[in-house]
Amino acid sequence: MSGGPIEFWFDFSSAYGYFASLEIEAVARRHGRDVLWRPFMLGAVFDVTGAKGLSRTPLKRDYALRDWARIARLLDRPFRLPAHHPSVALPAVRACLWLERERPDRVGPFASSVLRAYFEEEIDTADPQAVARVAERLGLPSAEIAAASDDPELKRLARLRSEEAVERGICGAPFMIVDGEPFWGWDRLPMLERWLERGGW
Amino acid sequence: MSGGPIEFWFDFSSAYGYFASLEIEAVARRHGRDVLWRPFMLGAVFDVTGAKGLSRTPLKRDYALRDWARIARLLDRPFRLPAHHPSVALPAVRACLWLERERPDRVGPFASSVLRAYFEEEIDTADPQAVARVAERLGLPSAEIAAASDDPELKRLARLRSEEAVERGICGAPFMIVDGEPFWGWDRLPMLERWLERGGW
Numbered sequence: 169m170s171g172g173p174i175e176f177w178f179d180f181s182s183a184y185g186y187f188a189s190l191e192i193e194a195v196a197r198r199h200g201r202d203v204l205w206r207p208f209m210l211g212a213v214f215d216v217t218g219a220k221g222l223s224r225t226p227l228k229r230d231y232a233l234r235d236w237a238r239i240a241r242l243l244d245r246p247f248r249l250p251a252h253h254p255s256v257a258l259p260a261v262r263a264c265l266w267l268e269r270e271r272p273d274r275v276g277p278f279a280s281s282v283l284r285a286y287f288e289e290e291i292d293t294a295d296p297q298a299v300a301r302v303a304e305r306l307g308l309p310s311a312e313i314a315a316a317s318d319d320p321e322l323k324r325l326a327r328l329r330s331e332e333a334v335e336r337g338i339c340g341a342p343f344m345i346v347d348g349e350p351f352w353g354w355d356r357l358p359m360l361e362r363w364l365e366r367g368g369w
Numbered sequence: 370m371s372g373g374p375i376e377f378w379f380d381f382s383s384a385y386g387y388f389a390s391l392e393i394e395a396v397a398r399r400h401g402r403d404v405l406w407r408p409f410m411l412g413a414v415f416d417v418t419g420a421k422g423l424s425r426t427p428l429k430r431d432y433a434l435r436d437w438a439r440i441a442r443l444l445d446r447p448f449r450l451p452a453h454h455p456s457v458a459l460p461a462v463r464a465c466l467w468l469e470r471e472r473p474d475r476v477g478p479f480a481s482s483v484l485r486a487y488f489e490e491e492i493d494t495a496d497p498q499a500v501a502r503v504a505e506r507l508g509l510p511s512a513e514i515a516a517a518s519d520d521p522e523l524k525r526l527a528r529l530r531s532e533e534a535v536e537r538g539i540c541g542a543p544f545m546i547v548d549g550e551p552f553w554g555w556d557r558l559p560m561l562e563r564w565l566e567r568g569g570w
Contacts, residue, residue: 227539
């Protein structure tokens with residue numbers, strides 16, 4: 169095994185991404201790996217696959233609502249779908265990209281806090297001020313993080329990030345890549361662990 | 370727990386359905402349940418969800434091809450996607466409906482044999498004669514099974530079966546229902562087992 173990081177690709181409005189975010193660091197720790205948090209806009213993938221968000225898809229919506237509730241019970245976590253779901257979480261993505269440049273060690277804690285704030289407290293991740301308040305709780309510079317949302321360079325990087333997702337074959341979220349091997353979905357974390365234990369098969 | 374059967378809803382052209390078919394009877398046995406094999410046409414669900422087959426969906430296709438190959442290695446089974454994939458397996462569905470009426474105890478063995486013949490030997494499940502040859506290997510009346518494909522009543526029942534899938538919220542395949550609880554996907558078999566062990570949560 170190469171010992172490289174687990175790339176954790178997620179969208180801030182993906183409930184399965186939220187559930188995976190609660191577990192990914194522990195999974196990585198168990199196998200001596202780091203997590204590289206990779207927020208992107210799942211819409212860029214939908215443009216290629218023709219999919220829509222689960223909460224906008226007949227049949228899948230009802231299944232997902234039930235599934236999310238039972239996963240939350242299983243993990244013993246609060247969960248509610250925000251009234252404004254799905255938010256277009258560009259401010260949160262751009263804030264992460266600011267952190268990648270300025271405080272790379274804080275991307276993971278910040279991103280996981282935003283996911284929890286969205287799915288547990290219904291903050292609006294499309295609102296730069298709401299995103300900045302999450303940063304503030306973590307002792308991060310909230311004014312700069314709010315401003316990141318209007319920064320042309322960060323806007324460009326956010327677009328590139330989503331383009332990279334498509335180029336690398338990311339077909340949904342959450343999506344994990346480790347040692348070049350892709351795993352799509354919260355429910356594939358056990359398979360990812362098995363892969364790491366065996367060094368593939 | 371009620372002890373009712375595991376309803377196993379599948380499409381004969383679903384690779385994940387094939388993988389699940391290799392495991393579902395053992396899962397059920399471990400928990401003292403029977404399996405009710407429920408073939409249907411996934412296209413009826415696609416009409417509602419707007420999805421296409423994985424092998425026709427950009428990005429998801431490449432992921433699925435890689436995923437199927439590694440699952441086959443994990444389960445130590447042969448696997449190849451037939452050149453004519455995805456077949457419209459109506460003859461296989463109608464043959465199952467004939468068996469449900471005439472030899473209900475043989476639906477499971479026949480259905481699992483057809484899935485294996487499709488994904489291991491590339492038989493064409495859209496061809497009533499090819500489907501009948503699988504029946505023959507199992508000592509089932511192949512002429513009647515080939516004729517089932519043109520039987521108006523079985524055609525009607527096949528349509529009803531797919532309508533039932535949509536009405537019951539089945540949003541993909543394979544799809545398992547046990548004690549009223551739905552589980553979508555091969556990768557949810559472990560969750561289904563956990564549900565059975567605990568009697569829900």
